[in-house]
Amino acid sequence: MLVEPPDLLAALRLPATATVECEPLGAAAWSAERVSIRVEGEPPRAVILRGSAEPAAAMNHLAVMEMLTRTGFASAPALLAIIGDIAVEEAVDGASALALVPPPGAAEAAIGALAGLHGLPVKEGLGWESTPEELLPDEEVPLHRLGFALREREAAREPFERMRRDLLAAPFGFMHGAAGAGNILLGRGRAWLVDFGHAGFGCQLFDVAAFLLTSGLEAPARRVLAMEYARRRGADPDAITALVDEAGILWGISELLQLPRRQIQALGDDAASEAIQTAASRIQRGLRAVAGDSEPAAALREALWPE
Numbered sequence: 436m437l438v439e440p441p442d443l444l445a446a447l448r449l450p451a452t453a454t455v456e457c458e459p460l461g462a463a464a465w466s467a468e469r470v471s472i473r474v475e476g477e478p479p480r481a482v483i484l485r486g487s488a489e490p491a492a493a494m495n496h497l498a499v500m501e502m503l504t505r506t507g508f509a510s511a512p513a514l515l516a517i518i519g520d521i522a523v524e525e526a527v528d529g530a531s532a533l534a535l536v537p538p539p540g541a542a543e544a545a546i547g548a549l550a551g552l553h554g555l556p557v558k559e560g561l562g563w564e565s566t567p568e569e570l571l572p573d574e575e576v577p578l579h580r581l582g583f584a585l586r587e588r589e590a591a592r593e594p595f596e597r598m599r600r601d602l603l604a605a606p607f608g609f610m611h612g613a614a615g616a617g618n619i620l621l622g623r624g625r626a627w628l629v630d631f632g633h634a635g636f637g638c639q640l641f642d643v644a645a646f647l648l649t650s651g652l653e654a655p656a657r658r659v660l661a662m663e664y665a666r667r668r669g670a671d672p673d674a675i676t677a678l679v680d681e682a683g684i685l686w687g688i689s690e691l692l693q694l695p696r697r698q699i700q701a702l703g704d705d706a707a708s709e710a711i712q713t714a715a716s717r718i719q720r721g722l723r724a725v726a727g728d729s730e731p732a733a734a735l736r737e738a739l740w741p742e
Contacts, residue, residue: 446516462704481526492632499631510548529620540624550667560635590738597731614642616649644683654724680727
């Protein structure tokens with residue numbers, strides 16, 4: 436276990452005689468764990484233990500979870516206790532958006548959860564010392580690493596720059612920072628955001644694009660959900676839908692560029708490897724599908740994936 440059972444029981448103010456059973460949720464040493472606790476004469480309860488191999492991410496997660504619990508944010512599990520750098524969280528009745536087709540109302544609930552998170556008047560997490568220009572630097576995208584030829588890369592350069600300029604004018608503020616489907620738990624009409632190790636300041640539409648691309652939804656459904664996000668934020672639906680499509684291209688290509696490193700990190704963890712491959716497959720398929728009326732996105736697709 437990530438923590439010793441007596442320490443867990445003490446942190447939760449439960450009797451030392453309680454029975455503790457641990458179920459790892461992955462094969463890696465720092466995988467989250469679901470812990471079932473039975474106290475004689477009381478209904479069984481469950482908690483999630485969550486840590487990170489990266490100390491900075493672990494501490495950022497704890498700080499953000501403390502803030503969300505304190506503010507009563509309903510779309511994240513409550514933080515019940517902290518033991519060292521391990522979060523003891525409420526166990527919620529949801530399944531990863533990577534593991535299932537979103538049940539009725541769940542995708543809408545996930546968009547609502549992201550809109551609610553982005554609307555929080557907080558300044559917590561990473562990156563608040565950075566400017567949007569620093570977070571979206573004017574750098575060459577190394578498309579050669581994804582197998583694109585020189586003529587394709589040259590044709591893509593100007594649309595990339597236009598999308599970067601567009602997104603610099605998009606909403607920046609508090610965001611999850613890793614809002615792929617693996618970090619969003621879905622239930623019927625409910626959704627919870629988990630794992631806030633990378634939360635902080637950034638382009639909020641990357642969160643929306645990350646969920647939509649990795650959820651496996653087709654382009655028309657992604658367009659509808661982007662418009663729903665805009666309505667919840669009080670923004671122009673057509674403009675936000677175009678920006679979400681652009682954000683999806685920039686975010687998705689960045690994720691694919693990091694794919695080899697993540698696959699190496701997941702070696703030996705079959706569940707993690709499968710999740711990475713599922714997300715990558717959905718991203719690759721989704722990048723080609725038009726989900727917003729954006730001229731630079733259309734130009735980039737014509738450059739990289741001509742029909």
